[in-house]
Amino acid sequence: MDRDDFCGNIRICERAMYSLALSVLRNEEDASDAISESVYRAYKNIDTLKNDSSFKPWILRIVHNTAVEMIRKNENITPVDELPEKASWKEEEDTVSRLTLREAVESLKSPYDTVVILFYYENLSVSKIAQITGTNIAAVKQQLSRARKMLREILKEDFS
Amino acid sequence: MNKFDKYLRKKAADEHFEVPDDVKEQIESILMNLPDEKENSVSETVPAKASKRHRFHVLPCVAAAACFIFITVFFLPSVSPAYAEVLVKIPVIGDIVKVVTKYDYSYTDDRYKMEVDVPQIEDENSDAAEYINKSVEELTSQLVEEFYKDLEKTDGEGYKSVYVDYETVTNTDKWFTLKLSVYDGGAGTGNHYYRYYHIDNRSGNIIQLGDLFEGDDYSDVIAEEIKRQMQERMDNDEHVSYWINGTLAGADFVSLDSDHNFYWNENGELVIVFDKYEVAPGAMGTPEFAIGKDIIENIVKPEFADIIH
Numbered sequence: 001m002d003r004d005d006f007c008g009n010i011r012i013c014e015r016a017m018y019s020l021a022l023s024v025l026r027n028e029e030d031a032s033d034a035i036s037e038s039v040y041r042a043y044k045n046i047d048t049l050k051n052d053s054s055f056k057p058w059i060l061r062i063v064h065n066t067a068v069e070m071i072r073k074n075e076n077i078t079p080v081d082e083l084p085e086k087a088s089w090k091e092e093e094d095t096v097s098r099l100t101l102r103e104a105v106e107s108l109k110s111p112y113d114t115v116v117i118l119f120y121y122e123n124l125s126v127s128k129i130a131q132i133t134g135t136n137i138a139a140v141k142q143q144l145s146r147a148r149k150m151l152r153e154i155l156k157e158d159f160s
Numbered sequence: 161m162n163k164f165d166k167y168l169r170k171k172a173a174d175e176h177f178e179v180p181d182d183v184k185e186q187i188e189s190i191l192m193n194l195p196d197e198k199e200n201s202v203s204e205t206v207p208a209k210a211s212k213r214h215r216f217h218v219l220p221c222v223a224a225a226a227c228f229i230f231i232t233v234f235f236l237p238s239v240s241p242a243y244a245e246v247l248v249k250i251p252v253i254g255d256i257v258k259v260v261t262k263y264d265y266s267y268t269d270d271r272y273k274m275e276v277d278v279p280q281i282e283d284e285n286s287d288a289a290e291y292i293n294k295s296v297e298e299l300t301s302q303l304v305e306e307f308y309k310d311l312e313k314t315d316g317e318g319y320k321s322v323y324v325d326y327e328t329v330t331n332t333d334k335w336f337t338l339k340l341s342v343y344d345g346g347a348g349t350g351n352h353y354y355r356y357y358h359i360d361n362r363s364g365n366i367i368q369l370g371d372l373f374e375g376d377d378y379s380d381v382i383a384e385e386i387k388r389q390m391q392e393r394m395d396n397d398e399h400v401s402y403w404i405n406g407t408l409a410g411a412d413f414v415s416l417d418s419d420h421n422f423y424w425n426e427n428g429e430l431v432i433v434f435d436k437y438e439v440a441p442g443a444m445g446t447p448e449f450a451i452g453k454d455i456i457e458n459i460v461k462p463e464f465a466d467i468i469h
Contacts, residue, residue: 101171
């Protein structure tokens, strides 16, 4: 893959890259930095991509690992588990029906928001998500199942 | 759930989500500055001008400390995700033996948590390194497999936490010690233990505790010293408790095999390490005992005498 093809693929994947990085880091600037780092890593190691058609899961795995690595290694970034709960949807039950799906997803804890974004917004298979997030198929199915239950509760008025 | 699944897919497809303009601009800036010939000139890290802030860049910090960073990116699209190879390898230049993270297993939900970093000693010509790498991989693979089996078996309703980390304890021209720290826990409690792997860098051999000494007397000599220290600690602190002198089921739990965990501390003392629950209640953690040079200097093999002096 040459430079122009690489840049083209990055542009195609930038929304998925940003959504994924944001779900892990929960901060626009951190997500942006994770993407920048990932683009350089990917370009330097593009020879390790065996199949050009696998570019999207390949770059998303790099983004995921880079974001997780940033949390682990940089004390300036608050680990996801220590973040305060996002604004609870339960406190705004009168406006629940007006929630967008993305707002509902963003209220989920990690890794549920991550798997929902990859599955529903990026239309990636369970096996691809497992590769990207470094888990296995059973784990992703489990996470998706729980995420659906939570989303169903959050979006019950809109769904019914 | 099928109906709800379709509902989610439709909502996701209907929603319009744009990447913020400043993020797009930053990506474009990066892309515009990529060299044509990446092999010759691509920077190891993101150039400062491409980033609005520096504090979030992990790699420049490492680069400053290590002077050089080599990053290799792997993606294995066809292998089991449970064995997906870790993305980044960062050998630290300057060490005698280089250790990198080969695999990085991670899983988190409300009940199950796993963080497993699997080290690999990078030395293709070393049988000792190959043996240790294989041992570490077998141990960690088993832990990861058991984790996922438990997850499936309980349908995610159980509790399990598995953490594996590693540390290079000693890395000199004479000696190399890799320490693997393992926590394998369920609901409420868990087992914590270490595995130490040693290479005598002068001979290239793997060394276990029993290899350090002439004959088998070392086991009794060191055990007696450990029991003496245990008693001393208990005499000085009523909260300290060890299972010696038949305090638990009449048994004597201080026993050393030839492959017992040990390391050399910075004073050149032999430190014996016990697993949690091995010689004491769980609250005592993983007890360690430094054995004075005077205790072992007469029984240690001549080739290791300089290690303790």
